[in-house]
Amino acid sequence: xxxxxxxxxxxxxxxxxxxxxxxxxxxxxxxxxxxxxxxxxxxxxxxxxxxxxxxxxxxxxxxxxxxxxxxxxxxxxxxxxxxxxxxxxxxxxxxxxxxxxxxxxxxxxxxxxxxxxxxxxxxxxxxxxxxxxxxxxxxxxxxxxxxxxxxxxxxxxxxxxxxxxxxxxxxxxxxxxxxxxxxxxxxxxxxxxxxxxxxxxxxxxxxxxxxxxxxxxxxxxxxxxxxxxxxxxxxxxxxxxxxxxxxxxxxxxxxxxxxxxxxx
Amino acid sequence: xxxxxxxxxxxxxxxxxxxxxxxxxxxxxxxxxxxxxxxxxxxxxxxxxxxxxxxxxxxxxxxxxxxxxxxxxxxxxxxxxxxxxxxxxxxxxxxxxxxxxxxxxxxxxxxxxxxxxxxxxxxxxxxxxxxxxxxxxxxxxxxxxxxxxxxxxxxxxxxxxxxxxxxxxxxxxxxxxxxxxxxxxxxxxxxxxxxxxxxxxxxxxxxxxxxxxxxxxxxxxxxxxxxxxxxxxxxxxxxxxxxxxxxxxxxxxxxxxxxxxxxxxxxxxxxxxxxxxxxxxxxxxxxxxxxxxxxxxxxxxxxxxxxxxxxxxxxxxxxxxxxxxxxxxxxxxxxxxxxxxxxxxxxxxxxxxxxxxxxxxxxxxxxxxxxxxxxxxxxxxxxxxxxxxxxxxxxxxxxxxxxxxxxxxxxxxxxxxxxxxxxxxxxxxxxxxxxxxxxxxxxxxxxxxxxxxxxxxxxxxxxxxxxxxxxxxxxxxxxxxxxxxxxxxxxxxxxxxxxxxxxxxxxxxxxxxxxxxxxxxxxxxxxxxxxxxxxxxxxxxxxxxxxxxxxxxxxxxxxxxxxxxxxxxxxxxxxxxxxxxxxxxxxxxxxxxxxxxxxxxxxxxxxxxxxx
Numbered sequence: 073x074x075x076x077x078x079x080x081x082x083x084x085x086x087x088x089x090x091x092x093x094x095x096x097x098x099x100x101x102x103x104x105x106x107x108x109x110x111x112x113x114x115x116x117x118x119x120x121x122x123x124x125x126x127x128x129x130x131x132x133x134x135x136x137x138x139x140x141x142x143x144x145x146x147x148x149x150x151x152x153x154x155x156x157x158x159x160x161x162x163x164x165x166x167x168x169x170x171x172x173x174x175x176x177x178x179x180x181x182x183x184x185x186x187x188x189x190x191x192x193x194x195x196x197x198x199x200x201x202x203x204x205x206x207x208x209x210x211x212x213x214x215x216x217x218x219x220x221x222x223x224x225x226x227x228x229x230x231x232x233x234x235x236x237x238x239x240x241x242x243x244x245x246x247x248x249x250x251x252x253x254x255x256x257x258x259x260x261x262x263x264x265x266x267x268x269x270x271x272x273x274x275x276x277x278x279x280x281x282x283x284x285x286x287x288x289x290x291x292x293x294x295x296x297x298x299x300x301x302x303x304x305x306x307x308x309x310x311x312x313x314x315x316x317x318x319x320x321x322x323x324x325x326x327x328x329x330x331x332x333x334x335x336x
Numbered sequence: 337x338x339x340x341x342x343x344x345x346x347x348x349x350x351x352x353x354x355x356x357x358x359x360x361x362x363x364x365x366x367x368x369x370x371x372x373x374x375x376x377x378x379x380x381x382x383x384x385x386x387x388x389x390x391x392x393x394x395x396x397x398x399x400x401x402x403x404x405x406x407x408x409x410x411x412x413x414x415x416x417x418x419x420x421x422x423x424x425x426x427x428x429x430x431x432x433x434x435x436x437x438x439x440x441x442x443x444x445x446x447x448x449x450x451x452x453x454x455x456x457x458x459x460x461x462x463x464x465x466x467x468x469x470x471x472x473x474x475x476x477x478x479x480x481x482x483x484x485x486x487x488x489x490x491x492x493x494x495x496x497x498x499x500x501x502x503x504x505x506x507x508x509x510x511x512x513x514x515x516x517x518x519x520x521x522x523x524x525x526x527x528x529x530x531x532x533x534x535x536x537x538x539x540x541x542x543x544x545x546x547x548x549x550x551x552x553x554x555x556x557x558x559x560x561x562x563x564x565x566x567x568x569x570x571x572x573x574x575x576x577x578x579x580x581x582x583x584x585x586x587x588x589x590x591x592x593x594x595x596x597x598x599x600x601x602x603x604x605x606x607x608x609x610x611x612x613x614x615x616x617x618x619x620x621x622x623x624x625x626x627x628x629x630x631x632x633x634x635x636x637x638x639x640x641x642x643x644x645x646x647x648x649x650x651x652x653x654x655x656x657x658x659x660x661x662x663x664x665x666x667x668x669x670x671x672x673x674x675x676x677x678x679x680x681x682x683x684x685x686x687x688x689x690x691x692x693x694x695x696x697x698x699x700x701x702x703x704x705x706x707x708x709x710x711x712x713x714x715x716x717x718x719x720x721x722x723x724x725x726x727x728x729x730x731x732x733x734x735x736x737x738x739x740x741x742x743x744x745x746x747x748x749x750x751x752x753x754x755x756x757x758x759x760x761x762x763x764x765x766x767x768x769x770x771x772x773x774x775x776x777x778x779x780x781x782x783x784x785x786x787x788x789x790x791x792x793x794x795x796x797x798x799x800x801x802x803x804x805x806x807x808x809x810x811x812x813x814x815x816x817x818x819x820x821x822x823x824x825x826x827x828x829x830x831x832x833x834x835x836x837x838x839x840x841x842x843x844x845x846x847x848x849x850x851x852x853x854x855x856x857x858x859x860x861x862x863x864x865x866x867x868x869x870x871x872x873x874x875x876x877x878x879x880x881x882x883x884x885x886x887x888x889x890x891x892x893x894x895x896x897x898x899x900x901x902x903x904x905x906x907x908x909x910x911x912x913x914x915x916x917x918x919x920x921x922x923x924x925x926x927x928x929x930x931x932x933x934x935x936x937x938x939x940x941x942x943x944x945x946x947x948x
Contacts, residue, residue: 075341077616081617084575117617118564119604208407228736231469233668233739310368310370312372
């Protein structure tokens, strides 16, 4: 087995553990490269169809190409799609910096989703290499009733004998892609021929390396117009992936505050 | 393009400099994002503290304030040869659960020791836990050499202490590297301050670690995760733990032990493949209407698991309340959950002495060996055969309180065997015999004198009315083990059978004397695990030169002539016991004195009146 086969097999096993152990369950889909690859893995895990709802935490601020991609793929892959509208920015914690406040809309939207649908498991396509806070995550990661992440008291997670029991009212975040890196995702997307939002590919010398809402994400200078060229670019770059995500850089602890209060 | 990735967990005492070493390693190998060090220098400046390399890792605010790593974090190191994921595990005792979490995801470990402070309790504890978790490839960094003026003597002292320590645990380090992480000596660049050291740097040692071993050790295992139903078709899904799964293969479904046949692989997108290997996540169908569900284990017919209602386990206790005999927990292993009860408490491993001490309970962070029992038969593998399925966690309510491995199955229940409790108990046998049962395990090079000593010991014990019997190669190889050759796998199986037979003798109240070269430390440890408390390892020592001079069976002569490939005395490896219960040196003692000493030792162990 090569490296991608290993990653794939483990992620599929995690998705199956989630489905057979944790119900009700849903998956977040931002239409980005990671959650779309995760959706593909879910189709593999369950032999062609995704057996749980797929949710967009919608701030109505995604780029138009993103919404178009969502519409096409939900239809082609016959997804049980839920559009979860997030509350407005004016309802957010005013002490947060502006872009962080905008990002916090998703946190609150997610909290409302969990309360409404009583989900006990939320599958999320985060990776440990994206951000140093995410590097500390567990595969099955408990959240309090308020959605908070108690990172100082995370339970032990040993081998792949996952612990999936939580008190009533709490939920688990399930992270099947934790071990993947950005370049792994691209190699896998290329190998499996998984569709992507075209914004990832360079047009006029610019492309999106990480896709967030249009008010808090900026493209990078790049000439990579195919996945192979993106991979070649990543082989040499030393710039962090989320450099174009404004909320990561507003203050030293902005992302930590987002994460502990329930951000993905 | 796709290199084999290596995951390395960094462990060691909290103050021995792990985070600094990793920060430095990433920097010196060109793996930090542009601007990261400048950003952190800026933050340090604003806070009025000196920049530390560990800040690179301690990106979490609360951790930076404490200057202590609380939870594991991961860093990616890209090199031309392979990608390395560094898992930084906390060194604080109170965060041990996070240390084992990090280790359980690793292929290898980087163990740090402070050259000035030396080996600490936490160093020992971490080494012991690496073995429990199953990480047996280790690079040792002897750090802060700058604090001891880069002195070679200090390095040698710590190295020999650690070598002995790791040897006793059963771990062989691939390198002992003297470093100064803070100054970047021997991290990526070869140190000029330590010209006396000629080995690899940390970077080179990590790249040289062997790749993950293949998991196809003995037979097929798939823990069924669930069933996907489409129309009338029931597809079983799971990850192949070991072995190969192929259409047409006959299999056994444990624990019901019903037989079936693999009809087809069911994969998406559809593929023409008819077989899959260890590590793959697959779907497959069985012929017939057999009822199989989550928690069942698919095995090949030749290698079924053992059905047992009790087993011996070693575990790390993480619970806040102590672990005690009689307590009940839920156990998760593979995809099954079972209720188990602590039937007996055998020992807590004393971290300081690495000796085993008898206690009645285990406290938080203790490593303990216990016997667990279940009211229903469980299909169990041991860590020696199937590490993956021999790993379990214990739950108390919804809290995870332990992680452990199954060392040996005890009370067995077979397909056609109904477990029947003996009506004569152990105490009754001891009273009748006037002594305890035991297994005296003699190990040593061919020609060291094991057989001679065994036969003499048997005669003497017999004369003192102690029930005893010698098990040796000659009386087992011709019968019970006649199907076995001398490959490593066959030798391991031979020793396993001997241990099982010896355990039955001991159970029946006899003193079984086993005289076997048993060159593998692992095999001897397994024998100890099978037998349990009554096991005594006796190292019959003599140098290889002396053994060859004696050559009582002419084996050395044949081996020299090339007639015995892999003969332990010459080309095969004999792993010297690290902590035998007794050493008998047959070069220094004459036979009568040697047997006197051994006889005294055995009689003390089996006596009812002398203190043991």
